[in-house]
Amino acid sequence: MAQHEALPVGGPLMTRPFKLLLGFLFFWAILLIYRFAVGIGPVSGLSDGYPWGIWIAFDVVTGTALACGGYAVAILCYILNKGKYHPLVRPAILTSALGYSLAGLSIIIDVGRPWLIHRIPLRFHIWNHSSALLEVALCVMAYTGVLWLELAPAFLEKYKDSPKVGAMARAGLAFFDKAMIWIVAMGLLLPTMHQSSLGTVMLIAGWKLHPLWASPVIPLLFLISCVGMGYAVVVAESSLSSHVFRTEAESGMLTKLATPMAIVLGLFLLLRFADVLFRGEFGLMFSSGLLSLMFWLENLLMFWSIFLLSGHRRERFSNIASAALLMILSGALYRFDAYIVAYDPGPGWSYFPSLAEVLITLGIVVLEVAAYIVIVKTFPILTGRAPADH
Amino acid sequence: MSFDRRKLLKGFAAVGAGAAASALPAEASPPKPEVPPDAFGMLYDATRCIGCRACVTACKNANGLPGNLYDPPEDLSGDTKNIIKVYDHGKTDESYVKAQCMHCLDPACARACMIGALQKREFGIVTYDPERCIGCRYCQVACPYEIPKFQWDTPTPVIVKCELCHHRISKETGKPMPACCEVCPREAVISGDYRELLAEAERRIAENPERYWPAGSPKIYGKTDGGGTQVLYLAAVDFEKLGLPELGEAPAGYEAAEIQHTVYQGFIAPVALYGLLGAVLWKNRRSAEKKEEE
Numbered sequence: 001m002a003q004h005e006a007l008p009v010g011g012p013l014m015t016r017p018f019k020l021l022l023g024f025l026f027f028w029a030i031l032l033i034y035r036f037a038v039g040i041g042p043v044s045g046l047s048d049g050y051p052w053g054i055w056i057a058f059d060v061v062t063g064t065a066l067a068c069g070g071y072a073v074a075i076l077c078y079i080l081n082k083g084k085y086h087p088l089v090r091p092a093i094l095t096s097a098l099g100y101s102l103a104g105l106s107i108i109i110d111v112g113r114p115w116l117i118h119r120i121p122l123r124f125h126i127w128n129h130s131s132a133l134l135e136v137a138l139c140v141m142a143y144t145g146v147l148w149l150e151l152a153p154a155f156l157e158k159y160k161d162s163p164k165v166g167a168m169a170r171a172g173l174a175f176f177d178k179a180m181i182w183i184v185a186m187g188l189l190l191p192t193m194h195q196s197s198l199g200t201v202m203l204i205a206g207w208k209l210h211p212l213w214a215s216p217v218i219p220l221l222f223l224i225s226c227v228g229m230g231y232a233v234v235v236a237e238s239s240l241s242s243h244v245f246r247t248e249a250e251s252g253m254l255t256k257l258a259t260p261m262a263i264v265l266g267l268f269l270l271l272r273f274a275d276v277l278f279r280g281e282f283g284l285m286f287s288s289g290l291l292s293l294m295f296w297l298e299n300l301l302m303f304w305s306i307f308l309l310s311g312h313r314r315e316r317f318s319n320i321a322s323a324a325l326l327m328i329l330s331g332a333l334y335r336f337d338a339y340i341v342a343y344d345p346g347p348g349w350s351y352f353p354s355l356a357e358v359l360i361t362l363g364i365v366v367l368e369v370a371a372y373i374v375i376v377k378t379f380p381i382l383t384g385r386a387p388a389d390h
Numbered sequence: 391m392s393f394d395r396r397k398l399l400k401g402f403a404a405v406g407a408g409a410a411a412s413a414l415p416a417e418a419s420p421p422k423p424e425v426p427p428d429a430f431g432m433l434y435d436a437t438r439c440i441g442c443r444a445c446v447t448a449c450k451n452a453n454g455l456p457g458n459l460y461d462p463p464e465d466l467s468g469d470t471k472n473i474i475k476v477y478d479h480g481k482t483d484e485s486y487v488k489a490q491c492m493h494c495l496d497p498a499c500a501r502a503c504m505i506g507a508l509q510k511r512e513f514g515i516v517t518y519d520p521e522r523c524i525g526c527r528y529c530q531v532a533c534p535y536e537i538p539k540f541q542w543d544t545p546t547p548v549i550v551k552c553e554l555c556h557h558r559i560s561k562e563t564g565k566p567m568p569a570c571c572e573v574c575p576r577e578a579v580i581s582g583d584y585r586e587l588l589a590e591a592e593r594r595i596a597e598n599p600e601r602y603w604p605a606g607s608p609k610i611y612g613k614t615d616g617g618g619t620q621v622l623y624l625a626a627v628d629f630e631k632l633g634l635p636e637l638g639e640a641p642a643g644y645e646a647a648e649i650q651h652t653v654y655q656g657f658i659a660p661v662a663l664y665g666l667l668g669a670v671l672w673k674n675r676r677s678a679e680k681k682e683e684e
Contacts, residue, residue: 111524112548126522127505133526133528135654181668181672204502206498206532207534
């Protein structure tokens with residue numbers, strides 16, 4: 001399939017925007033040193049009432065959902081056997097691998113005693129099987145590894161003709177060719193497990209979580225919406241990178257993603273409303289003030305997204321890109337609400353992220369962008385050829 | 391190109407199989423936790439408390455926590471495990487209230503904790519082991535009474551909460567001696583075997599039924615609330631006003647554990663799903679290879 005061959009983008013690495021990113025990361029590193037020197041309190045808006053803030057709700061919970069592109073595309077490509085989506089796989093896996101790795105870094109920044117974090121996977125004899133968070137932690141750790149394995153052929157391909165390590169690279173490629181379906185199967189199983197459990201995690205909050213979010217189907221809602229967000233990110237990332245690196249646009253293929261996206265969104269909305277009605281919480285959709293507003297905002301964004309994806313509107317790529325952004329926004333909002341806005345520990349507590357907290361989160365995003373640039377310029381990830389002058 | 395809707399739905403069902411089980415509403419009555427045979431606890435009677443805070447100081451001394459009576463803490467925190475607070479809304483609607491770990495019969499914090507830093511152990515005391523704690527603060531999210539506190543202002547924080555002075559075991563009785571109960575001048579807070587405390591609370595109600603809330607049939611908070619707690623409360627005002635939430639009889643947040651147990655029982659569902667995924671991938675790959683050969 002020569003027309004689908006992935007190639008390094010190439011071009012100089014040290015461009016002016018890239019230097020700006022590195023400059024920001026320098027100050028970010030200093031901020032991180034400060035965080036580990038003084039503790040979490042002085043750098044964040046967190047408190048005993050709101051023990052989790054944006055480092056968890058955005059960097060980890062929303063971040064890994066946005067990193068579900070690899071998962072969502074793999075469902076299409078490998079399970080539903082739609083080979084035509086194959087060119088989307090590598091860039092999707094790369095963003096997923098980076099997203100999960102950096103979610104891991106965020107967890108190290110967020111927890112109070114990170115020097116003991118290795119005990120979670122290693123002390124298996126004391127694992128608490130009741131803990132939804134344990135399952136999330138183990139799956140996220142394992143899945144991060146699996147994603148890099150799925151991506152390994154891209155790195156090996158670069159060296160397959162090298163005189164020194166070529167033989168090793170070719171042996172590696174042959175191995176992955178055989179083992180890949182079992183790695184991919186793992187890459188499908190693990191997100192199914194932990195993306196749903198990320199919803200279960202908040203159920204333990206009991207009365208502190210508003211009933212519009214505290215539902216027994218929250219695991220399924222988290223799972224469905226992460227698939228939707230996965231497709232949306234693939235659309236957003238692919239159109240952005242083809243624009244920035246001037247590679248061949250995949251808009252034809254992305255247009256075809258409209259159907260699976262719309263189906264996933266429809267499923268989510270159906271379940272979301274059926275659940276609220278079935279549990280008899282109908283009134284809360286209107287009587288909970290700010291939270292009612294957030295509920296409708298989440299769901300109207302999603303209705304709007306479906307509207308753009310339906311009928312003849314989906315034939316225009318700009319509509320699909322807008323629908324993807326709406327989907328991302330709505331899914332992120334749903335997660336923020338479940339973890340922060342709809343979480344109310346009672347009177348006397350409030351949470352708003354501090355400047356340093358926001359900067360630390362921003363640094364995570366910048367690091368991800370910088371790593372993405374380096375990797376696509378050096379390794380065969382993106383399809384299509386960059387113009388010679390770039 | 392048209393999209394095969396049926397196939398998509400089928401595939402979705404396959405991938406979502408593991409999580410689908412979680413969609414089943416948690417039915418049946420919630421589990422009723424058992425009282426450990428050696429259950430030890432406390433009884434706090436707000437109607438006897440005069441707010442002297444001797445127990446706050448005694449707790450700090452017994453647990454080596456910083457602070458003194460001249461700069462008293464206002465709430466539980468990273469260096470305060472026990473506190474007396476005041477609820478003051480006029481002469482007929484006022485009360486002191488003590489706050490510390492409730493030592494639940496089925497503690498949400500222990501169900502939440504990843505490798506068991508928080509555990510229900512000897513005497514039914516919910517204990518904390520920093521060697522198993524990574525500081526994730528999930529216990530704070532889980533606790534319905536908001537008892538576990540985190541040390542925010544140090545690079546080496548721990549979780550701080552009452553452990554019923556399980557490090558102060560009496561040589562005579564072989565049981566813990568909570569410092570707060572030792573110093574209370576009015577027996578507003580006493581410690582002892584859980585069953586004896588329950589009987590004592592009932593005796594006090596029988597002796598002075600008009601003294602306690604609600605009028606008519608006074609309530610012992612903790613007898614069944616949140617599945618039951620080993621720390622019991624009596625008061626003259628509504629417990630909710632004193633910061634003790636209305637929880638019902640189910641252990642707090644047990645649905646999460648229920649879902650976790652249902653979906654992952656014996657780890658059968660994940661293994662089955664993995665096999666299924668592998669088989670589908672293998673089949674798809676075979677058919678793709680055949681196509682290429684043609």
